[in-house]
Amino acid sequence: MNPDVAEGTLVRIESDLDIVSARMQGRAIAVQLGFGATAATLIATAISELARNVLLYAGRGEIVLTSVEHGTRRGLAVLAQDRGPGIPDIPRAMQDGYSTSGRLGLGLPGVRRLMDDFEIESSAGAGVRIVAKKWMPYPMT
Amino acid sequence: MEVPILKQGPYLIATIQSALTDKDIVQLRDALVEQVGKFRARGVIIDLTALDVMDSFATGMLQDMAHMVRLRGAETVIVGIQPDVAFAMVHMGLTLEGVTTALDLEEGLAHFECAGVPGRGG
Amino acid sequence: MALAEITHDGKQTFEPTTAMLRELVAHLAQNRTQLREEWVRRITEAQLLQAMTKDEIFAEATSVYDSYVEALETRTLETLTTYAQNLSERIIPRGVETHEVVGIVLLLRDVLARSLFAKYHTDSALLNHVLDAYEPAANAIAITVSVGFVRERERVIREQQEAIRELSTPVLQVRERLLILPIIGVIDPHRARQLTEQLLRAIRANRAKVVVIDITGVAAMDANVANHLVLTVESARLLGARVIVTGLSPEIAQTLVNIGVDLGKMNTVGDLQGGIEEAERLLGYKVMPVAEAQMA
Numbered sequence: 298m299n300p301d302v303a304e305g306t307l308v309r310i311e312s313d314l315d316i317v318s319a320r321m322q323g324r325a326i327a328v329q330l331g332f333g334a335t336a337a338t339l340i341a342t343a344i345s346e347l348a349r350n351v352l353l354y355a356g357r358g359e360i361v362l363t364s365v366e367h368g369t370r371r372g373l374a375v376l377a378q379d380r381g382p383g384i385p386d387i388p389r390a391m392q393d394g395y396s397t398s399g400r401l402g403l404g405l406p407g408v409r410r411l412m413d414d415f416e417i418e419s420s421a422g423a424g425v426r427i428v429a430k431k432w433m434p435y436p437m438t
Numbered sequence: 439m440e441v442p443i444l445k446q447g448p449y450l451i452a453t454i455q456s457a458l459t460d461k462d463i464v465q466l467r468d469a470l471v472e473q474v475g476k477f478r479a480r481g482v483i484i485d486l487t488a489l490d491v492m493d494s495f496a497t498g499m500l501q502d503m504a505h506m507v508r509l510r511g512a513e514t515v516i517v518g519i520q521p522d523v524a525f526a527m528v529h530m531g532l533t534l535e536g537v538t539t540a541l542d543l544e545e546g547l548a549h550f551e552c553a554g555v556p557g558r559g560g
Numbered sequence: 561m562a563l564a565e566i567t568h569d570g571k572q573t574f575e576p577t578t579a580m581l582r583e584l585v586a587h588l589a590q591n592r593t594q595l596r597e598e599w600v601r602r603i604t605e606a607q608l609l610q611a612m613t614k615d616e617i618f619a620e621a622t623s624v625y626d627s628y629v630e631a632l633e634t635r636t637l638e639t640l641t642t643y644a645q646n647l648s649e650r651i652i653p654r655g656v657e658t659h660e661v662v663g664i665v666l667l668l669r670d671v672l673a674r675s676l677f678a679k680y681h682t683d684s685a686l687l688n689h690v691l692d693a694y695e696p697a698a699n700a701i702a703i704t705v706s707v708g709f710v711r712e713r714e715r716v717i718r719e720q721q722e723a724i725r726e727l728s729t730p731v732l733q734v735r736e737r738l739l740i741l742p743i744i745g746v747i748d749p750h751r752a753r754q755l756t757e758q759l760l761r762a763i764r765a766n767r768a769k770v771v772v773i774d775i776t777g778v779a780a781m782d783a784n785v786a787n788h789l790v791l792t793v794e795s796a797r798l799l800g801a802r803v804i805v806t807g808l809s810p811e812i813a814q815t816l817v818n819i820g821v822d823l824g825k826m827n828t829v830g831d832l833q834g835g836i837e838e839a840e841r842l843l844g845y846k847v848m849p850v851a852e853a854q855m856a
Contacts, residue, residue: 313460320491335757338490338522339529345493404494407530434750521760524798528791540800541767
């Protein structure tokens with residue numbers, strides 16, 4: 298396996314060009330790990346949402362793509378983190394239709410549905426840290 | 439990258455050729471909404487065949503665009519959404535409600551020709 | 561993988577082990593014909609590999625024997641691993657079972673061990689040395705062949721599962737631009753996902769405009785799968801195809817109402833016939849008896 302994937306690939310998010318770059322790299326890594334085309338598209342879409350959230354709410358931050366293993370299953374973890382104002386009310390942010398940026402508020406609940414695991418940590422003023430994972434349907438051989 | 443807009447008869451056709459940044463999409467929306475009036479277009483076709491990701495921002499923008507085009511007197515058909523992209527979109531609840539979709543450019547044009555686009559004011 | 565890594569012996573016994581292995585290899589090469597025949601006799605006696613003819617067994621036994629000796633000689637398992645995989649690919653379709661493969665490998669181990677006893681039984685110290693070298697190597701070889709077989713079997717089973725899943729849901733084109741997807745049996749999340757992918761690709765490949773999904777053969781579905789069905793219908797619309805769902809059982813109707821499905825997004829018709837009629841109407845066909853058509 299590519300050592301870069303094991304260590305994690307970091308994509309800085311500072312402009313809308315970086316959103317495109319993050320999702321392209323995410324798709325490439327997903328395919329390299331063995332995900333099918335459909336799953337790779339779900340992952341790339343989730344990365345696009347997470348990267349935009351970083352840009353929209355914090356202005357800058359990063360996406361880290363890492364290959365993960367759990368028992369005999371392999372997957373891809375997408376970490377999105379920023380040092381922005383944070384999300385004061387996480388349960389509300391996870392509701393469909395909620396947004397403080399004035400646009401469709403489907404970002405985070407959408408990401409949760411696209412991926413298998415979803416964890417979010419944040420407190421007001423301390424930034425946001427989201428880890429979303431997608432697992433392959435078959436065990437490793 | 440700017441999206442070229444082609445004028446064909448009473449229709450405007452925008453074919454997206456590569457990944458779009460948020461700015462590109464906003465630009466496309468503004469250009470199309472403006473040109474619908476300028477060319478007195480009756481229909482707009484947006485071809486997404488080459489797009490491999492449609493997230494909530496892009497979908498929201500396209501939906502807005504379709505509604506603005508409608509208010510300017512033309513209909514929008516979105517064509518060429520790839521199966522995997524469609525599947526990801528509906529997972530997020532992005533269903534392009536109120537916007538007509540068709541398989542490809544040919545079908546999009548056929549929609550205008552056969553189904554008969556309501557004429558101005560019709 | 562080198563055999564020396566698998567032996568429990570430390571560095572001190574490494575050299576004697578190498579020497580012993582060389583001695584072993586020489587013994588096995590010298591007695592190739594006799595040991596091979598003995599092995600095949602034991603395989604037949606134990607009624608293993610009955611799906612194969614005697615000649616086939618002998619041919620395979622020869623190859624395994626030679627790969628076995630080569631593994632001991634070169635102290636690597638690569639050739640044997642490749643051969644074991646090849647062998648598995650050939651014999652799995654013929655119905656050879658795991659216990660048979662494990663059985664023949666253990667028999668070979670036994671045949672060879674007995675011949676070593678016979679040769680060295682007068683010198684128990686030497687015999688011990690030979691066995692010290694032989695046992696770990698033989699174990700490694702037995703494991704390689706057995707695991708290779710089981711892996712190959714698992715791969716075949718997985719492939720068959722995929723094939724069955726695909727066969728169980730054909731996407732049928734009944735008219736130009738009209739597809740029918742009859743779903744029968746239980747839909748689990750994995751199958752649901754596969755159905756969606758298959759249908760969406762078929763819509764593009766066949767340039768379908770209308771799809772009839774018939775679920776008469778599905779008794780019930782849980783909320784997850786019902787949600788997935790709704791997602792499929794919506795995905796198809798994004799591609800430019802209309803979906804008509806037919807044959808909803810009372811239970812499924814209830815599930816769909818419970819999950820709060822938007823009936824504006826879901827076009828349902830009572831049965832498959834009605835669904836096809838509706839699809840034809842959408843496509844602009846009008847089906848009528850020939851006589852009537854001639855009158856018109």
